[in-house]
Amino acid sequence: xxxxxxxxxxxxxxxxxxxxxxxxxxxxxxxxxxxxxxxxxxxxxxxxxxxxxxxxxxxxxxxxxxxxxxxxxxxxxxxxxxxxxxxxxxxxxxxxxxxxxxxxxxxxxxxxxxxxxxxxxxxxxxxxxxxxxxxxxxxxxxxxxxxxxxxxxxxxxxxxxxxxxxxxxxxxxxxxxxxxxxxxxxxxxxxxxxxxxxxxxxxxxxxxxxxxxxxxxxxxxxxxxxxxxxxxxxxxxxxxxxxxxxxxxxxxxxxxxxxxxxxxxxxxxxxxxxxxxxxxxxxxxxxxxxxxxxxxxxxxxxxxxxxxxxxxxxxxxxxxxxxxxxxxxxxxxxxxxxxxxxxxxxxxxxxxxxxxxxxxxxxxxxxxxxxxx
Numbered sequence: 001x002x003x004x005x006x007x008x009x010x011x012x013x014x015x016x017x018x019x020x021x022x023x024x025x026x027x028x029x030x031x032x033x034x035x036x037x038x039x040x041x042x043x044x045x046x047x048x049x050x051x052x053x054x055x056x057x058x059x060x061x062x063x064x065x066x067x068x069x070x071x072x073x074x075x076x077x078x079x080x081x082x083x084x085x086x087x088x089x090x091x092x093x094x095x096x097x098x099x100x101x102x103x104x105x106x107x108x109x110x111x112x113x114x115x116x117x118x119x120x121x122x123x124x125x126x127x128x129x130x131x132x133x134x135x136x137x138x139x140x141x142x143x144x145x146x147x148x149x150x151x152x153x154x155x156x157x158x159x160x161x162x163x164x165x166x167x168x169x170x171x172x173x174x175x176x177x178x179x180x181x182x183x184x185x186x187x188x189x190x191x192x193x194x195x196x197x198x199x200x201x202x203x204x205x206x207x208x209x210x211x212x213x214x215x216x217x218x219x220x221x222x223x224x225x226x227x228x229x230x231x232x233x234x235x236x237x238x239x240x241x242x243x244x245x246x247x248x249x250x251x252x253x254x255x256x257x258x259x260x261x262x263x264x265x266x267x268x269x270x271x272x273x274x275x276x277x278x279x280x281x282x283x284x285x286x287x288x289x290x291x292x293x294x295x296x297x298x299x300x301x302x303x304x305x306x307x308x309x310x311x312x313x314x315x316x317x318x319x320x321x322x323x324x325x326x327x328x329x330x331x332x333x334x335x336x337x338x339x340x341x342x343x344x345x346x347x348x349x350x351x352x353x354x355x356x357x358x359x360x361x362x363x364x365x366x367x368x369x370x371x372x373x
Contacts, residue, residue: 019203025256046172049318091243093296095186095250097143114169135360139351141248214359254300284324
C-alpha cells in the first residue's frame with residue numbers, strides 16, 4: 001500500500017462504517033500432491049471434498065476444496081496443487097497457521113489420540129487466551145490448530161489426565177468433527193498500521209493485544225467484529241521478515257460478506273483510498289475481491305453465494321472434475337495436462353509428517369529483519 005494511501009487511511013474516520021465482514025469465508029494454501037492432500041484432509045481430518053476444480057488464474061493446476069458436509073461458509077480449506085514450487089517460508093506475506101473449532105472440549109484429547117495413531121506430529125493440548133488448543137502439521141508442513149473455548153476453566157492437570165486416559169480412536173466420531181475455522185494467523189511488523197488498516201477499511205477492530213505466551217518480545221493481536229472478535233489473530237514482531245508462499249504455506253485468507261452490494265462498497269473504498277486491488281472477479285461459486293494488508297498478506301473478500309451446489313447436487317459435491325462454464329472448451333487439454341502431472345508426481349502414502357514446532361506459535365527471526373514497506 002502506498003504511503004499516501006496509508007496516510008489517508010490513518011486520518012479518515014470509520015465511525016460511519018458498519019463492517020460488512022461476517023467472518024472467514026475460506027483459507028487457501030499450497031500443496032505438492034493432490035492425492036496425498038485429499039487423503040489427509042478427508043481420511044485423517046474427516047472433512048469432505050466439496051469441489052474438485054482448477055485454479056482459474058492458472059487452469060492447468062488443480063484447486064481443491066474441503067469443508068463440512070454442506071460446504072458451509074467458513075468451513076472450507078482450499079488448496080492450489082503446485083508440485084513444482086519449493087517449500088514456502090512463514091513470515092510477512094506468508095501467514096503462520098490456521099485454526100479449526102470443535103464442538104466440545106473432550107474432542108481435544110480424542111484428536112490427539114487419533115492423530116498420534118496415524119503418525120501425525122502433534123503438540124499440546126495447551127491452555128491459553130481462554131481456549132484449549134492442539135497443534136499439528138499436514139504432509140506439506142501446514143501448521144493447523146484444533147481449538148475449543150475453555151468456558152469451564154479446566155486446568156492443565158485435567159487435560160493431561162484426559163490425554164493420558166484417552167480411548168483408542170479407530171475412526172473420527174461425530175463429536176470430534178471439525179466445525180469451522182476459528183481464526184487465521186498472519187504476521188505483522190507494525191500493529192498500529194495493521195489495526196488502522198482494518199479499522200478504516202473494513203471497520204474491524206483490534207479487540208485485544210496480549211504478550212505471546214510462546215515467544216518473548218512478540219504479541220498476539222486480535223482483529224475481528226462483534227460476533228467474532230478474533231477471527232484474525234496476528235503474531236506481531238518488529239523483528240519479523242518477509243516470508244514467501246510455497247508448498248505448505250497459506251496463499252491467502254478470504255473473509256465473507258453476505259451480498260455483492262457489500263462487496264462493491266469495499267471495492268469502492270479500496271479505490272477511494274488508492275489501495276491496489278483486483279476488482280471484483282466472478283469465481284462462479286462466489287465473487288472475489290483481492291488486496292493486501294500493510295504487511296503484504298494477500299486477503300480476499302468473497303460473497304456467500306451462489307455456493308458450491310450451483311453446479312453439483314449436494315450428494316455429489318467434489319466427486320468429479322468441475323470447471324466453470326468459460327473453461328469447459330479447454331476440458332480435454334486440462335485433463336491431459338493434469339494426467340501428466342500425476343504421472344510425474346506419484347503419491348507417497350502414508351507420508352512422512354514434518355515435526356510440529358514446540359512451543360507452536362513462534363516465528364524464526366532472521367539476522368537482518370525486513371520491515372514492511
